[in-house]
Amino acid sequence: MTARIHLRDKEFKVRSGMTIRSALLRLNIQPEAVLPTRDGELLTDDEILQERDEIRLIAVISGGAH
Amino acid sequence: MKCRKCGEKAVIHMRQHKLALCKNHYLDWIPKQTQRFIHDNKMFNPEDRILVAVSGGKDSLVLWDVLSRLGYQVDGLYIGLGIDGGNGYSAESRRFTEIFAAEHKLNLITYDIEEHEGLDIPTAASMTRRGRERPCSICGLSKRHIMNRVAIENDYDVLVTGHNLDDEAAVLFGNTLNWLTAYLQRQGPVLPNRSGLVKKAKPFFRFYERETAAYALLRGIEYMYDECPHAVGAKSIYYKVLLNQLEADRRGAKLSFYLSFLRAKETMNFNLGGDDVERMLHPCTSCGQPTSTPDLCTYCRTWKEVRDRREMMLEQGIES
Ligand code: SF4
Ligand SMILES: [Zn+2]
Ligand SMILES: [Zn+2]
Numbered sequence: 001m002t003a004r005i006h007l008r009d010k011e012f013k014v015r016s017g018m019t020i021r022s023a024l025l026r027l028n029i030q031p032e033a034v035l036p037t038r039d040g041e042l043l044t045d046d047e048i049l050q051e052r053d054e055i056r057l058i059a060v061i062s063g064g065a066h
Numbered sequence: 067m068k069c070r071k072c073g074e075k076a077v078i079h080m081r082q083h084k085l086a087l088c089k090n091h092y093l094d095w096i097p098k099q100t101q102r103f104i105h106d107n108k109m110f111n112p113e114d115r116i117l118v119a120v121s122g123g124k125d126s127l128v129l130w131d132v133l134s135r136l137g138y139q140v141d142g143l144y145i146g147l148g149i150d151g152g153n154g155y156s157a158e159s160r161r162f163t164e165i166f167a168a169e170h171k172l173n174l175i176t177y178d179i180e181e182h183e184g185l186d187i188p189t190a191a192s193m194t195r196r197g198r199e200r201p202c203s204i205c206g207l208s209k210r211h212i213m214n215r216v217a218i219e220n221d222y223d224v225l226v227t228g229h230n231l232d233d234e235a236a237v238l239f240g241n242t243l244n245w246l247t248a249y250l251q252r253q254g255p256v257l258p259n260r261s262g263l264v265k266k267a268k269p270f271f272r273f274y275e276r277e278t279a280a281y282a283l284l285r286g287i288e289y290m291y292d293e294c295p296h297a298v299g300a301k302s303i304y305y306k307v308l309l310n311q312l313e314a315d316r317r318g319a320k321l322s323f324y325l326s327f328l329r330a331k332e333t334m335n336f337n338l339g340g341d342d343v344e345r346m347l348h349p350c351t352s353c354g355q356p357t358s359t360p361d362l363c364t365y366c367r368t369w370k371e372v373r374d375r376r377e378m379m380l381e382q383g384i385e386s
Binding site: 035041043047 | 076078
């Protein structure tokens with residue numbers, strides 16, 4: 001019963017059945033700092049993780065003294 | 067979660083507005099909101115000629131897209147910094163910018179620093195006292211100077227940048243932690259023009275960073291995803307992480323931090339002493355841009371220091 005979450009070159013295994021938001025909080029990833037996608041489609045973070053889901057997170061924080 | 071407007075499946079939930087939208091309604095909502103911010107803050111009119119500073123990153127390309135969808139006359143300015151950093155940062159971000167401009171038939175001005183000053187940013191930074199670890203100081207001041215110069219020389223009415231709420235809140239946080247009153251005085255979504263300085267506006271100042279990223283994704287705008295290598299460990303990123311922590315516990319915390327600052331500035335007698343600096347502005351003896359430092363402006367002084375040092379090194383036969 002696992003789904004996988006990818007962020008840049010990292011991969012995390014999480015239990016399916018919980019929301020993306022709870023999975024992110026458990027992994028110490030700030031929900032505000034990422035956008036979850038599945039097969040290139042944007043998802044809201046109340047989406048429930050399904051068995052064998054592959055979720056890609058798009059990091060949105062940019063910075064520097066621009 | 068369902069779209070508030072049509073009941074279809076939502077693609078984004080903006081917790082601070084308690085608003086979830088589907089793809090189509092989101093792609094409508096962003097330009098409408100932008101137009102409202104432009105109007106409410108008197109940023110510019112349809113007759114104005116607008117120059118948008120584009121870096122190839124999400125915010126500036128999305129801003130260019132939204133303003134042109136709204137029918138404004140908006141040209142882009144890309145500044146070539148010559149940063150490689152292992153991921154070909156400048157070359158790649160330039161490529162994204164050029165592709166975007168070509169696909170949307172928009173006019174792009176490119177200004178390459180090395181072409182004009184003889185050295186790229188990392189090389190120049192290695193020759194200044196302050197910039198040896200991080201080129202952000204000379205990079206930031208050069209970009210600000212060049213944006214203003216290009217806008218003035220080409221008669222643009224306003225210069226716009228893609229700064230979002232997270233950028234502004236992070237700057238405000240840093241300025242407040244250190245009580246940098248002169249900076250606080252000048253921080254805001256619009257800076258009026260003064261002699262030698264073009265009007266500046268930040269139409270995205272109320273959008274969260276994830277909202278501009280979501281727009282880019284949904285519109286299929288390809289942007290430079292990797293950061294400038296010198297942004298690693300930047301204070302602004304650290305402040306953004308702290309503010310996002312607040313936001314996770316209390317929705318809307320970032321937005322209200324920034325908006326209540328703007329309100330306080332307007333309603334209270336918020337005399338932060340910045341006016342004194344304004345009064346002391348005079349034209350730089352070399353380039354003519356207004357400056358508060360005696361004689362040369364910071365841009366001219368810094369680049370003069372770089373060239374002098376370069377010359378000295380060449381005379382001594384040291385390769386940089
Ligand atoms: S992170 Fe620093 S060096 Fe890189 S573009 Fe921004 S200001 Fe310039
Ligand atoms: Zn809808
Ligand atoms: Zn000058």
